[in-house]
Amino acid sequence: MKRMSGRRYLPGEVRQFNTLLEMLHQTADTYGSHLAYMYRRDPGAHVHYRTYGEFIEEIECLATGLIQMGLSDKHIGLLSENSYEWAVIYFAVANGVGVIAPFDAKLPSIEIGNLLNYSDVEAIFFSPKQLPKVVEAAKNSDIKYFICIDTMKSKNKKLKIPDDKRFIRYSDIRQRGATALAGGDDSFKQKEIDVDAPAALIFTSGTTSMAKGVMLSMRNLCANVMSATGSIEAFPGERVLSVLPLHHTFETTAGMLTPLYYGCCICVNDGLRHLAANLMEWSINILIAVPLLIENIYKRVDKGINESGKRNMINLMRPLARTMRSVGVNANRRLFRSVLDGLGGALRMIVVGAAATDQEVIETFSDFGVEFYQGYGLTEHSPIIAVTTKSNNVVGSVGPPLDKVELMIDDPVSYGDPTGEILVRSDSVMIGYYKDPEATAEVITDTGWLRTGDLGYLDESGSLHITGRSKSMIVLTNGKKAFPEEIEMYLNMIPGVVDSIVWGERNARDAVDICAQLQIRPSELPIPDKSDEDIGTYLESYIQFINKKMPRFKMIKQFVFTDEEMSRTTTMKVRRHIESEVIRNKLEAAGMTVRQANGMNINRLQKRD
Numbered sequence: 001m002k003r004m005s006g007r008r009y010l011p012g013e014v015r016q017f018n019t020l021l022e023m024l025h026q027t028a029d030t031y032g033s034h035l036a037y038m039y040r041r042d043p044g045a046h047v048h049y050r051t052y053g054e055f056i057e058e059i060e061c062l063a064t065g066l067i068q069m070g071l072s073d074k075h076i077g078l079l080s081e082n083s084y085e086w087a088v089i090y091f092a093v094a095n096g097v098g099v100i101a102p103f104d105a106k107l108p109s110i111e112i113g114n115l116l117n118y119s120d121v122e123a124i125f126f127s128p129k130q131l132p133k134v135v136e137a138a139k140n141s142d143i144k145y146f147i148c149i150d151t152m153k154s155k156n157k158k159l160k161i162p163d164d165k166r167f168i169r170y171s172d173i174r175q176r177g178a179t180a181l182a183g184g185d186d187s188f189k190q191k192e193i194d195v196d197a198p199a200a201l202i203f204t205s206g207t208t209s210m211a212k213g214v215m216l217s218m219r220n221l222c223a224n225v226m227s228a229t230g231s232i233e234a235f236p237g238e239r240v241l242s243v244l245p246l247h248h249t250f251e252t253t254a255g256m257l258t259p260l261y262y263g264c265c266i267c268v269n270d271g272l273r274h275l276a277a278n279l280m281e282w283s284i285n286i287l288i289a290v291p292l293l294i295e296n297i298y299k300r301v302d303k304g305i306n307e308s309g310k311r312n313m314i315n316l317m318r319p320l321a322r323t324m325r326s327v328g329v330n331a332n333r334r335l336f337r338s339v340l341d342g343l344g345g346a347l348r349m350i351v352v353g354a355a356a357t358d359q360e361v362i363e364t365f366s367d368f369g370v371e372f373y374q375g376y377g378l379t380e381h382s383p384i385i386a387v388t389t390k391s392n393n394v395v396g397s398v399g400p401p402l403d404k405v406e407l408m409i410d411d412p413v414s415y416g417d418p419t420g421e422i423l424v425r426s427d428s429v430m431i432g433y434y435k436d437p438e439a440t441a442e443v444i445t446d447t448g449w450l451r452t453g454d455l456g457y458l459d460e461s462g463s464l465h466i467t468g469r470s471k472s473m474i475v476l477t478n479g480k481k482a483f484p485e486e487i488e489m490y491l492n493m494i495p496g497v498v499d500s501i502v503w504g505e506r507n508a509r510d511a512v513d514i515c516a517q518l519q520i521r522p523s524e525l526p527i528p529d530k531s532d533e534d535i536g537t538y539l540e541s542y543i544q545f546i547n548k549k550m551p552r553f554k555m556i557k558q559f560v561f562t563d564e565e566m567s568r569t570t571t572m573k574v575r576r577h578i579e580s581e582v583i584r585n586k587l588e589a590a591g592m593t594v595r596q597a598n599g600m601n602i603n604r605l606q607k608r609d
Helices: 020-031 052-068 084-097 109-119 128-138 170-182 218-228 249-262 272-281 291-308 311-326 337-341 359-367 437-443 484-491 532-549 576-590
Strands: 002-005 035-039 048-051 075-079 099-103 121-126 145-148 167-169 198-203 213-217 239-242 265-268 286-289 349-352 371-377 384-387 406-410 420-425 450-458 464-469 497-506 512-520 556-562
Touching: 002 450, 020 052, 020 084, 020 218, 020 249, 035 052, 035 084, 048 052, 052 084, 052 170, 075 084, 075 109, 075 128, 084 099, 084 198, 084 218, 084 249, 099 109, 109 121, 109 128, 109 198, 121 128, 128 145, 145 170, 167 170, 198 218, 213 218, 218 249, 218 384, 239 249, 239 272, 249 265, 249 286, 249 371, 249 384, 272 291, 286 291, 291 311, 291 337, 291 349, 291 359, 311 359, 359 371, 406 450, 437 450, 464 484, 484 497, 484 512, 484 532, 497 576, 512 532, 532 556
Parallel strands: 035 265, 075 099, 075 121, 099 198, 121 145, 145 167, 239 265, 239 286, 286 349, 349 371, 512 556
Antiparallel strands: 002 406, 035 048, 198 213, 371 384, 406 420, 420 450, 450 464, 497 512
């Protein structure tokens, strides 16, 4: 059993605050006239700007209006794409009105309806794009108010709100609050906040099971921001591109709250199709992302290098730049200025979470002069647990624990192996799961340790290495254990493979075979003939190569492939339980085992009699 306590890796003292609104006021006291937000209503349209002072003013107007409506201490839902208003609503509700419950805007109507009922919301904010889902949910709902964020409306589209007194407009509430404030109403400003009561109700993505409602307190949220500032540094005025969905705590904390602590300007992405244009146009300094997003940017950069004819020159310059940096001469950004200009010219830092990133991608961006950090977290920990730092950036790790965060590796999986379940303890650990004390008791020990369900180990530098999920761990009949994530990392390096999923399958001898499904992108396969047979042969050759690197018990015995998108969360993780069911159903429909389908396109299996 190995334990470690995190520390600050950056100089200076962290600002102390008890609420996120207090943090925001601290920032505004110094940078009140600085931009807090830049955003558009439509790609290519006029850019709107909001200073820190204007941001706080709108929060106070909206919060006062909500209190006037009798929504104090109530659960309030939020169903919207990323926007400036999303941040205003989050701050207003969580900092004194009630409990904010953000939902995944990509969920279907039936799931939205279920979550609305389960979360006990009495009002819900929704964007114009979500109107059809909300209208459907309103048919059988006791919710008092359905609040349309009408200010998000596209200028080119009419907004028709149902003729139902429960449906009201965001702008009307904001104006009601502004009028009350002007008349001396200070109910929001004077309201005392219990920092240990629920402030946010976050529903997990459910990659291995059904989503759970995570209750986070104001103390949890503030503690995680303060701890994060000991590892990752940003500067006033730097521009951060908001790309990942804000209903995920990784984007909330890393992409919104922490930048606002530093006085950064958050630029709301126009959509994934416009990512490259936004990087260029707004000269973005910091990008918070997931591996798949960064790998797509990497492919675009790599393609540009090939088309420029500078491949050989850059290949020669990269080792030179690395050597110069090792002796204290950091000329990377000057040497690779032409490459960085293709990313807007100002990109200084990339922070990636949610899954492991291909090491070649990390090394390439680092060689070009972009600081690249890999983080690890859990919704139940508000969410950040560990992140690599400038002084502790061990290859393959997710870095040391944050300041004031304790880590412990429990229950090694086998004798002599340092790998075990990761436990974490800090002020960022959730209150518990909503309406589920039994599930809470299963993951939070009597001494306050949160069982993450992830497996990993701490190296000599104090850096954490993630090896997999305990729930997805494959236990072989000889007692040995294999981690799908480790094998998937190698499969995802195959040219033309987008992603993969690995599982254990019992064979006719009752032994467990390691099997895989590879999601391919045919246009990126480096083979002339794209027939299923040739693709299977191509993948088989790579899998044989990978197997030679593996211990015998980790070797892939059977595989299938697909050119269809696998089921994912909004942070682009494959939903294992759903995708496993899809694979099983396809095999059963064809009357085949995975052994019989080995090397085939799973979408074109011929039914056996």
